[in-house]
Amino acid sequence: MSSDVRFTDFKSDKQPTWCPGCGDFGTMNGMMKALANTGNSPDDTFVVAGIGCSGKIGTYMHSYALHGVHGRALPVGTGVKLANPDLEVMVAGGDGDGYSIGAGHFVHAVRRNVDMTYVVMDNRIYGLTKGQASPTSREDFETSTTPEGSKQPPVNPLALALASGASFIAQSFSSDAMRHTEIVQKAIEHDGFGFVNVFSPCVTFNDVDTYDYFRDSLVDLAEEDDYDPSDREQAKDAILDADKEYMGVLYENEDSVPYSERHGLDSDMSDIPDGAPEDAMDLVREFY
Template sequence: MSSNVRFTDFKSDKQPTWCPGCGDFGTMNGMMKALANTGNSPDDTFVVAGIGCSGKIGTYMRSYALHGVHGRALPVGTGVKLANPDLEVMVAGGDGDGYSIGVGHFIHAVRRNIDITYVVMDNRIYGLTKGQASPTSRSDFETATTPEGSKQPPVNPLALALSAGGSFIAQSFSSHAQRHTEIIEEAINHDGFSLVNTFSPCVTFNDVDTYDYFRDSLVDLGEEEDYDPSDREQAKDKILDSEKEYMGVLYQDDDAQSYEQAHGVEGNMADIDTDGAPDGAMDLVREFY
């Protein structure tokens, strides 16, 4: 950890190729600022990215990074954290990557409560493949492949996380720079699995879920004095509210033990042989393989 790191230290020399105005710019900037503000440095940070427009983020950030295959970013992030618990591990992906092909891994990552931060850039569309409906698209959202809408209710990732036993569930908006950074800072500081579903508008293929839409519709829970994110029932009511969308920390359980705490996972696996590895780490490796 370092107190002298600036967020610009996390910028790589690669220029982003996202569309001008893409929400992913703001999402990434907030991630870099939050990492610097919490005392992390590029040398102790590992970013795992999935597939899609968001999958390029590991190239644009200066840190250890791996660009995985579609839907498999969370297992890789899990492996990295168990191999070296001293690393700050952030997993970044899109709504298609995380809540469609990757949703099975998402549920199990949540329930294991490994100490990683998962930032999902939710633009409610498949942007890289030119504008198909995604798991979080509205049921009446019209695209070239769903001209009459998908006719399916959108996935509620916050509800999935809560039902799987999530210990930190938050929602952010890439355009609210300071608030977005604050939310990711809280996620990093939480000891356990942290979900930050981030509305990151696609300016090219989604003309419904726009910057103006989120600015006008999002309710910031940080401004509600009577909201208690440790109250699971209160969180459930907000998460299942079909009339409003919320920004902020919806639920946080500080009493939940992380996987590492519960199973005594510590030490860099590069420095120990597998026979001497903590039982908790090796048990999870065996579960995967």
């Protein structure tokens, strides 16, 4: 950990090729600022990304990084964290990558509660493949492959996380730089799996879920005096509220015990030697 690191230390020399105005710029900047604010440095940070526009983020951030395959970023991040617990592991994905082909991995990553951070750039569309409906697209959202709308209700990732036993659930907006940074920072500081769904507008293919829409519709929980993020029932009501969308920490279990502590994992899994005790090998087999 370093106390004098700046967020610009996390910028690589590769120039982003996202569309001008893409919400992913703000999402990434907030991630870098949050990492710097928590005292992390590029030398102790590992960024894992999947496929989609979000998958490019490991190239644009100066840290250890791995660009995985579609929907598989979370198991890679889990392996990295267990192999080297001293690393700050941040997994980045999109709504298509995380809530479609990667949905099964999402559920199990949530329930395992490995101490890492998962940031999902939710633009409610498949942007990299030119604008198809994603798991979080509106039911009536018209695209080239769903000209009459998908006619399927969108996935509620916050509800899925809560039902899976999440210890930290938050939502942010890429355009609100200060709040977004603050929310991601809280996820990093949380002891366990920190999940942040980020509204990151696609300016090229989604003309419905725009910057203006989120600015006008989002309710910031920081301004709700009676909201208690440690109250799971209150969090459930907010997450299932069909009339409002919230920004902030919706739920945090302050008594969260990360996976490594529950299993008494006090050394790197990468250091387990040949002929290790059977109980140690059982721990490895759980992931394969």
